[in-house]
Amino acid sequence: MNLKYIIKSFPQILSYLPVTLMLAFVSEVFALVVGLVFSVLKRKRIPVVSQILAVCISYFRAVPTLVQLFVAFYAIPRVLTSLFPDSAVIANIPNVVYAILTLGLNHASYASEIFRAAFDSVDAGQTEAAYSLNMTRWQALRHIILPQAFVVALPNLTSLFLGLIQETSLASIVGVREITMTGIQLADIGYDFLESYIMLTLIYEVLSFIIGRAMRLIESRVGSFRRGGLEKPKSRFLRLREKQADAV
Amino acid sequence: MSNQPFKAGLIPEYVIKILGAFPTTLILAVAALIIGIAIGACLAAASFSTKKPVRVIASGYIHFIRGIPPLVLIYLLYLGFPQLMKRLGVDMSAVDKKAYMIVIFAIAISAGFSEMMRSSFLAIDKGQTEAALSIGMTKLQAFRRIVFPQAFGVALPSLGNNIIMLIKLTSLGFVIGIVDLMGKARIIITIGYRTRMLEVYLALAVIYWAMCFLLERLNKHLVRVYTKGKKQTQ
Numbered sequence: 374m375n376l377k378y379i380i381k382s383f384p385q386i387l388s389y390l391p392v393t394l395m396l397a398f399v400s401e402v403f404a405l406v407v408g409l410v411f412s413v414l415k416r417k418r419i420p421v422v423s424q425i426l427a428v429c430i431s432y433f434r435a436v437p438t439l440v441q442l443f444v445a446f447y448a449i450p451r452v453l454t455s456l457f458p459d460s461a462v463i464a465n466i467p468n469v470v471y472a473i474l475t476l477g478l479n480h481a482s483y484a485s486e487i488f489r490a491a492f493d494s495v496d497a498g499q500t501e502a503a504y505s506l507n508m509t510r511w512q513a514l515r516h517i518i519l520p521q522a523f524v525v526a527l528p529n530l531t532s533l534f535l536g537l538i539q540e541t542s543l544a545s546i547v548g549v550r551e552i553t554m555t556g557i558q559l560a561d562i563g564y565d566f567l568e569s570y571i572m573l574t575l576i577y578e579v580l581s582f583i584i585g586r587a588m589r590l591i592e593s594r595v596g597s598f599r600r601g602g603l604e605k606p607k608s609r610f611l612r613l614r615e616k617q618a619d620a621v
Numbered sequence: 622m623s624n625q626p627f628k629a630g631l632i633p634e635y636v637i638k639i640l641g642a643f644p645t646t647l648i649l650a651v652a653a654l655i656i657g658i659a660i661g662a663c664l665a666a667a668s669f670s671t672k673k674p675v676r677v678i679a680s681g682y683i684h685f686i687r688g689i690p691p692l693v694l695i696y697l698l699y700l701g702f703p704q705l706m707k708r709l710g711v712d713m714s715a716v717d718k719k720a721y722m723i724v725i726f727a728i729a730i731s732a733g734f735s736e737m738m739r740s741s742f743l744a745i746d747k748g749q750t751e752a753a754l755s756i757g758m759t760k761l762q763a764f765r766r767i768v769f770p771q772a773f774g775v776a777l778p779s780l781g782n783n784i785i786m787l788i789k790l791t792s793l794g795f796v797i798g799i800v801d802l803m804g805k806a807r808i809i810i811t812i813g814y815r816t817r818m819l820e821v822y823l824a825l826a827v828i829y830w831a832m833c834f835l836l837e838r839l840n841k842h843l844v845r846v847y848t849k850g851k852k853q854t855q
Contacts, residue, residue, distance in 0.1 A: 431830070431834065432826070432830060434833075435785070435789075435829060435830045435832075435833035435834055435837075436789075436826045436829045436830050436833075437789040437790075437792040437793075437803075437829055438789070439792055439793065439803070440792060440803070440822060440825050440826050440829060441826070443818070443822040443825075444819070444822045444823060444826055447818045447819040447822060448819055448823075451627060451819065535687070535688075538690075539689070539690035539691070540690070541690075542690035542692045542693055543690075543692060545692070546692075546796070553690070553692060553693060556693075557696065560700070564704075566696070566700035566701045566704050567700075567701040567702075567704040567705050569701075570693060570696045570697035570700065570701040571697070571701065573693045573696075573697075574689050574693055574694075574697055577688060577689055577690055577693060578685065578688040578689060580688075581687070581688040582684075582688065
């Protein structure tokens with residue numbers, strides 16, 4: 374192991390961690406909003422819109438993310454230039470924007486499926502009960518349906534988000550300077566592949582571990598109403614008794 | 622950046638050209654699928670083991686694979702691991718690139734396959750095994766004749782998803798110079814002096830799209846055929 378290299382380049386790689394995190398969080402927020410819109414539009418079954426939506430979702434689910442990144446990277450500037458032929462801004466749009474758009478829309482189409490399933494899981498009687506209490510549609514959605522659907526959707530959204538963090542590494546191929554690209558470039562200088570990629574692996578593993586844990590905490594908080602309030606931590610004695618009971 | 626006007630008419634031509642590399646993608650995917658299923662089955666079996674260390678190792682492996690981006694895994698195993706072996710005195714430069722890539726893909730998908738198998742076996746009622754054992758079947762017979770056919774039906778939908786994910790994953794093979802669909806597309810771009818990038822990538826997207834669409838349809842059909850006449854759980 375080339376310790377000198379590790380000590381020198383680890384801070385350099387870490388200094389681009391905010392870019393990776395920014396990519397992941399901004400795309401995720403974008404994906405959640407668009408995904409929610411997608412799923413609502415899908416439910417409404419508006420003639421032409423829903424067909425276009427189905428094609429879009431199918432594209433984002435069936436084509437590898439990397440190919441989507443390339444397509445967006447070359448297609449969007451062309452479309453923009455043909456719309457605004459004399460704009461100087463288009464050439465200066467940073468690659469990050471295309472990456473966020475692609476990752477966001479990609480995950481929005483997965484999120485829309487998750488939301489759809491979550492909405493379906495809430496019993497129709499809940500909406501009816503809310504209407505019978507003279508709630509408006511929006512009130513029923515906001516106070517009754519969304520909180521319940523959200524709890525159902527959360528575990529799936531967590532794994533979607535963990536996948537998104539990994540997919541941000543693909544942005545390095547289209548020239549977004551984040552931790553993977555930094556690691557690759559630093560490795561290429563002195564052929565320190567092993568050290569560099571172990572560092573990258575470590576950063577990604579720690580990142581997904583922390584976020585996975587945090588999300589599980591949120592899941593148990595948000596889902597607490599389903600079990601009738603927050604669970605008190607069980608004493609060791611009780612746990613032992615349960616274990617023995619299970620064994621029998 | 623090229624400023625050539627976009628010509629959609631070129632896309633079919635590029636589709637045919639890129640499809641020349643289809644056999645490579647197919648071999649990569651099928652071989653990785655077989656090895657991945659084998660590793661996944663071992664992991665799933667390990668996670669049901671009565672020995673705690675075995676279970677811990679299996680779950681540690683699965684968590685590790687789930688936490689690492691496939692791209693980084695490819696770099697780590699393809700560029701990093703041979704360096705490690707070299708320092709230990711083993712030369713790995715003779716290993717075939719494609720075979721190596723297949724193993725890396727298999728490792729990348731093994732975690733997902735093991736989770737799929739695990740959850741589908743857990744979905745089968747314990748009473749099925751007990752009943753099979755009570756009529757004198759051996760454990761292996763009970764597994765092969767009673768549990769497996771039922772678990773397979775449960776796993777079929779997610780098997781399709783996992784295979785589609787694997788096919789999309791093979792597009793990363795180009796980073797180490799494998800000429801699969803993606804690699805071929807990039808070669809075509811370079812030969813054409815990088816003037817037709819959008820057309821080539823759109824052609825590539827069309828190919829993947831068609832492939833995954835067909836697979837999804839096939840999978841849906843298989844699920845319908847296989848679960849025909851069975852009680853639906855929902």
